[in-house]
Amino acid sequence: MHRRKLLLSALGATAALGLTLTACGSGDGSDQPIAQVSGGTAAKPIVTLDSPMEKPDLSLTDSDGKPYDLLEKTKGHPTLIYFGYTNCPDVCPTTMANIAVAVKQLPAAERSDLRVVFVTSDPERDTPAQLKKWLGGINKDFIGLTGPFNKIQQAARSVNIGIEAPVKKKNGDVVSTHGAQVLLSSPKDDKIHWMGMQEATSDNYTAALPQIIKGQNP
Amino acid sequence: MTRRTTPRARLAPVSRRIAIGSAFALTAGLALAGCGGGDGKPQLSVSGAYMPQPVTQDMAGAYFVIKNDGATADKLTSVTSDLSKDISIHKTTGNKMEQVDSLPVPAGGQLTLSAGGNHLMFMGLTRKPTAGQKVTVELHFATADPVKVEVPVKPADYRPQK
Numbered sequence: 583m584h585r586r587k588l589l590l591s592a593l594g595a596t597a598a599l600g601l602t603l604t605a606c607g608s609g610d611g612s613d614q615p616i617a618q619v620s621g622g623t624a625a626k627p628i629v630t631l632d633s634p635m636e637k638p639d640l641s642l643t644d645s646d647g648k649p650y651d652l653l654e655k656t657k658g659h660p661t662l663i664y665f666g667y668t669n670c671p672d673v674c675p676t677t678m679a680n681i682a683v684a685v686k687q688l689p690a691a692e693r694s695d696l697r698v699v700f701v702t703s704d705p706e707r708d709t710p711a712q713l714k715k716w717l718g719g720i721n722k723d724f725i726g727l728t729g730p731f732n733k734i735q736q737a738a739r740s741v742n743i744g745i746e747a748p749v750k751k752k753n754g755d756v757v758s759t760h761g762a763q764v765l766l767s768s769p770k771d772d773k774i775h776w777m778g779m780q781e782a783t784s785d786n787y788t789a790a791l792p793q794i795i796k797g798q799n800p
Numbered sequence: 801m802t803r804r805t806t807p808r809a810r811l812a813p814v815s816r817r818i819a820i821g822s823a824f825a826l827t828a829g830l831a832l833a834g835c836g837g838g839d840g841k842p843q844l845s846v847s848g849a850y851m852p853q854p855v856t857q858d859m860a861g862a863y864f865v866i867k868n869d870g871a872t873a874d875k876l877t878s879v880t881s882d883l884s885k886d887i888s889i890h891k892t893t894g895n896k897m898e899q900v901d902s903l904p905v906p907a908g909g910q911l912t913l914s915a916g917g918n919h920l921m922f923m924g925l926t927r928k929p930t931a932g933q934k935v936t937v938e939l940h941f942a943t944a945d946p947v948k949v950e951v952p953v954k955p956a957d958y959r960p961q962k
Contacts, residue, residue, distance in 0.1 A: 671861030671921045672890070672897060676852060679956030719855035720956075746896070755888075755899045780916055784957035 627782035628766070628790045630799050634773035635765075637661065638737035640701070642729035645714035650727055652699065653772075660769045660795045661697040662778075665738050665745050665761035667704035668716035673780060674760050675720070681764065681778075682721040684787035692795050695769070698724040703738070703745040704758045705731050741765055741774060766790075770797035840871035842944045844905065849951045851935055852915075852958055857928040860884075862920040862937070862951055863913040863960075868905045875902040875942040876911060883935050884922040891918050902942065915959070929953040 637653060644650040652663075662681060666674035681698060688696065700717060702708035705728045708716075713726030731747050738745045743761040750756050764778035776794060778787065790800030849864035860883070868874060879887045888899045903918055905911040913919050920937075929935055933953045940946050 668855075669859070670897070671854070671859045672892070672919045673916050675855045675861075675956060676915055679852070679855075683955075683957045716855055716858075751899075753899075757896055757898045759894075759896045783959050 626779070627786040628776055628778050628800055630776055631774065634768075634771070634775045635741050637765075637767050637772055637774060638663070638740050640727070640729075640733070640737045642701070642727040642733070643710055645710045645717060645726035645728075647710040650725065652727070655725075656697045656699065656767070657772055658769055659695055659697045660797070661699060661767045661772075663699045663701065663741075663765040663767070663774075665701050665703050665734070665743050667702050667748075667758045667760060668708050668712055669704060669756070669758065670760060677764060677778075677780070678717075678720045678724070680782065680784040680787055682724070683784035684791050685721060687788055688791060688795070692792070693723075696791075696795060699727060700724055701727045701734055701737070703731075703734065703760055704748045704756070705729060705734060706748065707756070766794050768797040769795070776800065842868050842872045842874035842905065842907070842941070843870035844868055844874065844941065844944050844947055846939065846947055846949050848960055849949050850954045850958065850960065851929065851951050853931045853953055853956045854922075854925065854928060855956070857925045858923070860922040860925060860929065862922070862935070863915060864949065864951070865913070866905050866911045866939070866947075868907055868909060868911075870944075871907050872943065873907045874905045874944050876905060876939060877902045877942050878940045879920055879937055880940065881922070881935060881937040882926065883929065883937075884925050886923040887937075888921045888923070889918070890921050892916060905941070931955045931958075 637656065640652040642650055642652070664677060666677065668674070678700065685693060685696065685698065698721070700713070702713065708726075708728050710726070710728060713728060717724045717726045735745055735747070738761060743763065743765070744759075745761055746759045748756050748758040762780050764782070765774045766776040766778060767774045776790070793800040845867045847865050847867065849862065851860055851862040854860035866876065876889060879889065881887060889901070889903055890897050891900050891903065892898075903911050911918070931953050935951045935953060936948065937951055938946050938948050
């Protein structure tokens with residue numbers, strides 16, 4: 583019964599995003615203002631938001647164990663933010679790999695201007711050292727952040743990303759969640775104007791990043 | 801007079817599955833009931849297998865489609881490989897992934913493992929496979945004989961053509 587409730591609330595969180603992401607994501611989550619997305623939702627892998635969102639105000643610990651103030655460190659830089667966890671064989675590494683492939687193709691100056699921030703949704707297991715090791719296998723310039731789960735969840739909520747505290751089942755298996763979208767902010771106003779959907783491929787990011795880095799719609 | 805009540809053969813597997821009491825017991829039960837005849841074996845074939853090149857040697861995922869041309873449903877119950885001693889089967893609900901004991905392969909249907917959905921999870925790899933290599937896995941089923949699959953390792957951002 584308890585587990586069922588958890589699953590239902592997971593579905594609710596997905597529905598609250600109001601975006602058709604998965605086959606099971608339909609519902610009528612109406613307790614949160616949903617992100618307004620222009621054009622078709624499911625069809626576009628990287629969507630432009632009608633109403634840009636503030637970047638989440640997050641002060642966490644980076645993969646070197648040093649304090650990292652997201653707003654301060656990414657101010658004036660085009661920024662990609664993704665909530666996920668490293669103990670994930672499926673969507674998280676694929677999403678980060680897609681971004682890494684696109685980033686690799688940028689000119690060096692743009693590459694160093696860009697901030698790619700991976701915020702863990704499973705801070706208990708994702709220590710700074712674990713983040714460093716995992717991101718090192720993707721792109722060592724990517725920033726990994728960890729800290730208290732409540733803080734991370736709250737920040738994710740502020741940008742309409744639903745994540746839940748990892749749940750340890752009786753058999754020791756941990757059930758974790760990752761955010762479904764990548765948030766992309768403009769260097770012009772430091773606001774989130776775009777969302778990369780789970781379906782977005784490395785080609786989609788490769789095509790979109792050069793514009794986004796300039797603060798233009800892809 | 802010619803009207804028959806539910807045949808005995810159909811009831812037996814259904815009630816057995818209810819006893820298991822899991823979520824897909826129901827779907828598996830329905831699939832069995834739907835196709836009636838219980839003597840045809842599951843006929844399984846695997847296609848579209850791939851493993852994205854893993855980030856670290858800690859873990860990897862893999863995907864494929866199992867088609868069942870037989871008239872009997874089956875279940876993928878376990879997977880073995882020399883790549884890892886700890887291979888589990890996962891399903892994804894919303895954006896939450898969870899380990900399960902088995903996944904149903906419906907009669908006349910298919911079981912799809914794909915990015916963002918059902919997948920295999922390999923933990924503690926014996927080596928770190930790189931794109932271009934192959935990983936041999938053996939799929940084990942409740943009814944059908946094991947199936948050996950050569951899984952090609954693809955670049956981390958690989959996406960199969962739909």
